[in-house]
Amino acid sequence: MIHQPPAGARDLLPLEVTQKGWINDRLQQVFQGWGYQRVVSPTIEWLDTLVAGGTIDPATVIQLQNTGSGALGLRPELTASIARAAVTRMSDRSYPQRICYRANVFRRPPAGYHGRPMEFYQAGVELLFAGGLLADAEILLLLADCFDTLGLENWQMILGEAGLTRSLLSPFPEPLRERVRHCLALLDRVTLENLPYPDEELRQRALLLFHLRGKPAEVLAKVAPLAREESDRTAIANLESLMELLEKSRSRPFPLVLDLSLVQTFDYYTGIVFKAVSSGDGRPRVLGQGGRYDRLLGVYHPRGESAPGIGFSLNIEDLHESLLSGTTLPEQAPAIDWLVIPVTELARNAVFVKAQIFRDRETNSRVAIDLGGGSPDEIRDRARDRGIRGLAWVREDGSIEEEFLDS
Numbered sequence: 233m234i235h236q237p238p239a240g241a242r243d244l245l246p247l248e249v250t251q252k253g254w255i256n257d258r259l260q261q262v263f264q265g266w267g268y269q270r271v272v273s274p275t276i277e278w279l280d281t282l283v284a285g286g287t288i289d290p291a292t293v294i295q296l297q298n299t300g301s302g303a304l305g306l307r308p309e310l311t312a313s314i315a316r317a318a319v320t321r322m323s324d325r326s327y328p329q330r331i332c333y334r335a336n337v338f339r340r341p342p343a344g345y346h347g348r349p350m351e352f353y354q355a356g357v358e359l360l361f362a363g364g365l366l367a368d369a370e371i372l373l374l375l376a377d378c379f380d381t382l383g384l385e386n387w388q389m390i391l392g393e394a395g396l397t398r399s400l401l402s403p404f405p406e407p408l409r410e411r412v413r414h415c416l417a418l419l420d421r422v423t424l425e426n427l428p429y430p431d432e433e434l435r436q437r438a439l440l441l442f443h444l445r446g447k448p449a450e451v452l453a454k455v456a457p458l459a460r461e462e463s464d465r466t467a468i469a470n471l472e473s474l475m476e477l478l479e480k481s482r483s484r485p486f487p488l489v490l491d492l493s494l495v496q497t498f499d500y501y502t503g504i505v506f507k508a509v510s511s512g513d514g515r516p517r518v519l520g521q522g523g524r525y526d527r528l529l530g531v532y533h534p535r536g537e538s539a540p541g542i543g544f545s546l547n548i549e550d551l552h553e554s555l556l557s558g559t560t561l562p563e564q565a566p567a568i569d570w571l572v573i574p575v576t577e578l579a580r581n582a583v584f585v586k587a588q589i590f591r592d593r594e595t596n597s598r599v600a601i602d603l604g605g606g607s608p609d610e611i612r613d614r615a616r617d618r619g620i621r622g623l624a625w626v627r628e629d630g631s632i633e634e635e636f637l638d639s
């Protein structure tokens with residue numbers, strides 16, 4: 233029998249681990265620079281926690297055996313867990329809370345997509361107990377800083393407003409509303425046009441919603457006549473202020489597309505929502521996504537008291553793929569710096585002690601011991617093949633001869 237990981241699961245080998253580690257380390261540096269502190273939440277949670285008050289479809293959760301005290305699942309994302317932890321464990325801290333994370337998440341592939349990846353890696357932030365313009369701007373500017381720091385150039389931020397989109401969809405009766413939402417999420421204009429609308433006015437409204445995407449000023453001009461509620465007008469005004477602030481806060485233009493039909497996979501959002509996509513050549517990729525969720529913390533509060541929150545998660549696989557065509561990623565897993573070789577059997581007594589001296593001599597140096605076999609020339613050839621920088625031949629009397637290999 234050949235042992236393979238199950239369909240949808242995979243091993244990451246040293247080069248990929250090195251490159252993804254490089255991406256993650258840089259992201260954590262940026263998060264730290266903006267005052268975010270890392271937390272680690274459990275991989276396994278109660279299913280009840282994971283579905284975030286019904287805003288995450290339980291079908292996306294990989295469920296584990298029911299233990300008798302309730303169903304458990306593997307986290308499909310981290311925002312729900314962090315909201316739970318913040319409400320139950322961190323509520324005595326001073327506000328706001330700036331939290332960051334790097335972790336794996338698991339999602340059950342949709343029916344008919346057997347073999348699609350089930351495990352993904354994310355790095356993200358959550359800014360909790362803070363609402364308003366400055367918090368929204370902080371999150372979007374931090375996301376832009378992540379891309380700048382990674383040296384990623386061709387990206388675009390697609391910005392929407394979940395509350396406004398919900399309100400624009402409210403004239404559609406259910407279940408038609410859900411179908412319109414679905415067509416908007418999939419950019420499926422043909423199906424959208426042919427849904428069974430009760431009247432022509434609603435059909436025209438659906439098509440108009442489909443076109444609320446593009447240059448911010450143009451989209452805002454189109455949406456203004458559709459905004460019937462006071463809350464819609466406030467949302468539009470907030471979007472305008474946000475875009476103005478973003479432009480003033482960066483030395484280069486903020487690559488922004490406004491999309492008031494943007495619908496996210498998870499439904500806990502209440503304010504701005506966004507997706508960062510790579511816009512270079514090749515397949516467009518969703519590099520990260522997020523938004524404001526001002527009711528989620530209330531799901532976990534014993535008395536249902538909520539507090540504002542906003543955050544994003546970056547998709548490490550997509551970032552990695554997008555960076556592969558550039559020149560910033562490390563091209564090799566780090567090689568060993570020194571190979572320490574006992575010249576005779578008796579020299580073995582000294583070899584571990586001597587190797588430690590090399591480790592202590594240079595911080596972060598990689599020092600390995602030759603485990604035997606082969607003539608000095610064979611050892612040299614093997615070492616050169618593996619990119620090893622130097623050989624340290626240890627003699628019986630404990631003396632060392634250093635030899636530098638040319639690459």
Ligand SMILES: N[C@@H](Cc1c[nH]c[nH+]1)C(=O)O
Nearest residue numbers: 309311522523543544545
């Ligand atoms: N957890 C969301 C992204 C997000 C973070 N914070 C808010 N939203 C996701 O995985 O899609």
